[in-house]
Amino acid sequence: QLCCLLGFSLNYYLTLLHLFICSTWEEAVDYCRNKNYDLIRISSEMEQNTIATLVNTTNSSSVWLRLRQSRIFGFWFWIDETPLSYQNWTSGFPPQISSSHHCAVISKDNNFLWTSVSCLEKHPFICRSPLITN
Numbered sequence: 001q002l003c004c005l006l007g008f009s010l011n012y013y014l015t016l017l018h019l020f021i022c023s024t025w026e027e028a029v030d031y032c033r034n035k036n037y038d039l040i041r042i043s044s045e046m047e048q049n050t051i052a053t054l055v056n057t058t059n060s061s062s063v064w065l066r067l068r069q070s071r072i073f074g075f076w077f078w079i080d081e082t083p084l085s086y087q088n089w090t091s092g093f094p095p096q097i098s099s100s101h102h103c104a105v106i107s108k109d110n111n112f113l114w115t116s117v118s119c120l121e122k123h124p125f126i127c128r129s130p131l132i133t134n
């Protein structure tokens with residue numbers, strides 16, 4: 001598992017800060033916020049393909065998304081409260097409510113689809129510049 005700072009990358013519509021530090025989901029959210037960045041969100045098939053290509057160039061099998069499950073109600077939500085309209089889950093639909101605290105990764109082992117894992121697992125993450133909006 002690669003866990004190191006890889007630096008900045010510019011893309012035709014995303015400005016990304018790649019941070020391959022293995023962290024829990026909450027540590028990743030806090031790290032990005034402290035830099036005035038945001039943990040990545042995917043809101044279209046184009047972004048899905050861009051992020052999949054990016055993750056594919058790393059040795060990391062799973063990278064955090066800014067997505068977590070309500071522990072009480074089981075629904076999934078982007079923590080900035082943008083609507084969860086675009087989704088691309090491994091199972092084809094949002095995973096059912098789990099007994100533990102679950103968050104989502106984009107998973108190379110699952111063909112770059114979204115997969116539910118414990119928020120306490122440690123995975124690398126990517127912070128996205130807020131300067132460019134969707």
Ligand SMILES: *[C@@H]1O[C@H](CO)[C@@H](O)[C@H](O)[C@H]1NC(C)=O
Nearest residue numbers: 045048049052088111112113
């Ligand atoms: C879902 O993700 C896969 C893998 O990145 C991608 O090839 C496919 O186009 C996506 N599907 C949709 C409907 O966005």
Ligand SMILES: *[C@@H]1O[C@H](CO)[C@@H](O)[C@H](O)[C@H]1NC(C)=O
Nearest residue numbers: 049052053054056057111112
């Ligand atoms: C991932 O990398 C492999 C090997 O370079 C390539 O064949 C494949 O098309 C890539 N997939 C994506 C989604 O970029």
Ligand SMILES: *[C@@H]1O[C@H](CO)[C@@H](O)[C@H](O)[C@H]1NC(C)=O
Nearest residue numbers: 002003004006057058059060
């Ligand atoms: C990925 O792993 C391979 C084999 O361990 C290594 O040769 C390569 O340098 C690694 N890539 C990165 C970006 O660290």
